[in-house]
Amino acid sequence: MALFLLKRLAQGLLIVWLTTTLTFFLIHAAPGEPFSAFLEDPRATAAMRDAYRARYGLDQPVTAQYVRYLATVVSGDLGESFTHRRPVTSVLADALPRTLLLMGTAMVLGFAAGIALGTLQAARAGGWFDRLTGGAAVLVASLPDFWLAMLALLFFAGTWRLFPLAGFKDPTLSLSAPFFTRAFDVARHLVLPAGTLALLVSATVSRYQRAALIDVLPNAWVRTALAKGVGRRRVVFRHALRNALLPTITLGGLAVPALLGGAVFVEVTFAWQGMGSLAVQAVGDRDYPLVLAIVILSSALVVIGALAADLTHAAADPRQRDA
Numbered sequence: 001m002a003l004f005l006l007k008r009l010a011q012g013l014l015i016v017w018l019t020t021t022l023t024f025f026l027i028h029a030a031p032g033e034p035f036s037a038f039l040e041d042p043r044a045t046a047a048m049r050d051a052y053r054a055r056y057g058l059d060q061p062v063t064a065q066y067v068r069y070l071a072t073v074v075s076g077d078l079g080e081s082f083t084h085r086r087p088v089t090s091v092l093a094d095a096l097p098r099t100l101l102l103m104g105t106a107m108v109l110g111f112a113a114g115i116a117l118g119t120l121q122a123a124r125a126g127g128w129f130d131r132l133t134g135g136a137a138v139l140v141a142s143l144p145d146f147w148l149a150m151l152a153l154l155f156f157a158g159t160w161r162l163f164p165l166a167g168f169k170d171p172t173l174s175l176s177a178p179f180f181t182r183a184f185d186v187a188r189h190l191v192l193p194a195g196t197l198a199l200l201v202s203a204t205v206s207r208y209q210r211a212a213l214i215d216v217l218p219n220a221w222v223r224t225a226l227a228k229g230v231g232r233r234r235v236v237f238r239h240a241l242r243n244a245l246l247p248t249i250t251l252g253g254l255a256v257p258a259l260l261g262g263a264v265f266v267e268v269t270f271a272w273q274g275m276g277s278l279a280v281q282a283v284g285d286r287d288y289p290l291v292l293a294i295v296i297l298s299s300a301l302v303v304i305g306a307l308a309a310d311l312t313h314a315a316a317d318p319r320q321r322d323a
Contacts, residue, residue, distance in 0.1 A: 008310055012303035019299040020292060024069065027291055028062050034082045034286045056082070069292070079289030083282065088293040091278070096297065098168055099274035103259045105190060106197035113198065114205025115248060121206065122213035123236045140203040146265035149196045153269060156192055164189045166271035193270040197262055201255060208251050212244040246313060253309025257302045
């Protein structure tokens with residue numbers, strides 16, 4: 001198990017480095033540069049422009065900037081945000097908890113609902129419930145993230161006014177308000193963005209879970225248990241389901257990058273001030289240190305999600321430990 005873990009960690013570090021390197025050269029090759037509003041101002045002299053570029057190392061060759069950036073990252077310094085004028089770690093410390101709250105809630109709700117729905121579909125394969133919910137799941141899974149988010153925003157926040165329109169919390173709510181009052185306010189703001197992502201996750205998970213359980217149910221040990229008088233519901237939910245969870249466990253690791261991508265559109269639509277909306281702003285502002293830090297953190301989260309899925313899979317199936 002230790003060798004298995006070391007191999008996965010080495011692969012994860014390589015992926016983070018390759019992703020960061022590719023992003024570094026792509027963002028430097030893109031048109032435009034940081035501080036464009038200042039650098040294009042006719043009142044700024046050539047000396048002022050050169051001094052500004054020299055201050056942030058933008059006057060050096062790209063390869064020299066890359067080596068310098070790697071050295072600062074290895075030392076634990078992610079640099080200073082051009083836009084926010086404060087350390088990148090401080091900016092991420094504000095946004096990361098909100099994204100983790102959004103993604104964590106969406107994953108828990110989405111996988112719980114998807115596993116339950118897929119199990120019910122497999123137990124009634126071919127029936128009206130399977131056909132109806134299966135068609136609905138395929139429809140939901142095929143919808144773009146932002147379009148589903150806009151529909152939720154239009155109906156639940158605009159037309160029916162059941163939930164807040166946007167934001168992370170009510171700006172008029174005092175910080176001195178009771179904890180449960182503030183927690184309830186955050187939960188109300190969380191319902192629509194997390195619900196949108198959870199609905200998309202559950203639609204995909206249900207199809208995988210249904211297919212996996214349908215493969216398990218024809219096994220001889222299932223027929224033997226039924227022949228011994230064990231109730232079908234107990235056989236399906238307590239025995240067959242446990243053997244059909246391995247594909248869903250693998251899907252759990254793959255869901256992290258999908259959720260990160262979906263969170264960008266959802267956060268922007270609902271003005272949820274997390275890493276997704278922060279990344280969009282940073283790219284638009286050519287905030288190189290912030291963009292690269294978000295890429296490093298995002299790829300690290302993907303690696304952690306894949307590693308967690310591998311470890312869980314290896315614990316459930318020892319044959320995977322030698323893979």
